Amino acid sequence: MTPVATDIRFLLGDRCILRARRMLVPLAYGLDAILADRPLTPAPLPGDADGYRVQSAPASQLARLDQQFPGFLKSPPQVYARHYIDMALGHDGYMAQFSSKTRATLKRKMRKLADADGGTLDIRSYHAPDRLDAFFAAALPLSNQTYQARLLDAGLPGHAAFRAEAEALARADNLRAWILFMAGKPIAYLYLPVVDNVLIYAYLGYDQAQAPLSPGTVLQMHALEELFAEARFRYFDFTEGDGTHKALFGTHQVQCATVFLLKPSLANRAVLTGHRAFNAGVEGTGAWLDRIGAKARIRKLLRG
Structure with a gap:
């Protein structure tokens, strides 16, 4: 596999303070491999690569990495819960997973945003190839304003290769995408390859100025209702990383970790x-900060 320029980031909250760039071969566990507890198949390491970046290694597989990749320096695992939805539940069964209080809160958020825009939600789907330009x-101007794009370099890509990939997915009926509008202006988007x-939770972004109206939550609720109605999908995979949004909507979780495996050079040790x-x-x-009750406030300041 071809190594990719990868930043080992020194993060303060969501803000990157420092980064060390290495050429790493990406290896990742898919959700099916995680649930089946299948070991990772090591890819050959090209001579110009500094090592591997292993994503979503299930906790049960971490100890085996030393045996599979002998001689490499292993970073401490960045541990997180990988959340997912079992789509076999159906919409009614899924909603029953929430407490009555949470269900009422979600419905209230949807009603609040609808009321702010004349009484109805303006959510448009873009699953077909001829809808992707729109x-x-x-979505791209909105994505560029989000903290994911500004701080994490994780906004929705707009380059030609990504758009060609999106078109290929759409032609195979393997793409689901929506935008939530308010007063004719986009305020949230969701992009899901299949x-x-x-369903792969690839990109969600929203206008932070509209955060009191919970546009990301509202769009997620709408999308899930439509996806359950299709009765096609096995799982909704929230992929790497934890978060309140993923924890709220996921029905199951698996403890996973991201690990860097580097060649044993002095620079890599440092x-x-x-x-x-x-x-x-x-x-x-x-x-x-958590003990003194200031953590949430500081996190908000760091996000800008």
Whole structure:
């Protein structure tokens, strides 16, 4: 596999303070592999690669990485819950997973946003190839304003290769995409590729100025209702990383981790040692801020 320029990021909350770039071969566990507890098949490492980036390694597989990749320096695992929805539940069964209080809150949020826009939600779907130009025209300017794009370089891509990939997915009926509008202006988008009838939570973004109206939550609720109605999909995979949105909507979770496996050079040892020390300092500071009740406020300030 071809190595990819990958940043080992020193993160303070969502803000990147420092980054060390390495050429790494990406390896990832899909949801089916995680649920079946299948080991990862190592890819050959090209001579110009610095190592591997292993994503979503299930906790049960972490100890095996040392055996599968002998001689590599292993970073401390970045552990998180990988959330997913079992689509076999159906919409009624899915909604029954929520408490009555949460169901009422979700319905109230949808009603509140509808009331703010004349009484109805303006949500448009863009699943077909001939709808993609309109989707990107509306979603890309919005994506560029989100904190995911500004701080994490994780906004919706707009380059030609990504758009060609989106068109190929749409032609195979393997793409689901929506935009939520208010007063004719896009305020949230959701982009979901489909792989083996598993929906991949690839990109969600929303206008932060409209955050009090919960546009991301409202769009997610609408999309799920339509997806359940199709009765086609096996899982809705929220992929790597934890978060309140994923935890709220997921029905199941698996403990996973991202791990860097680097060649044993002095420079790589220095990077991983510094990364380990930095993360320990951030965790200690975060625990202290949590104790004094200031963590949420500081996180909001960091996001800008």
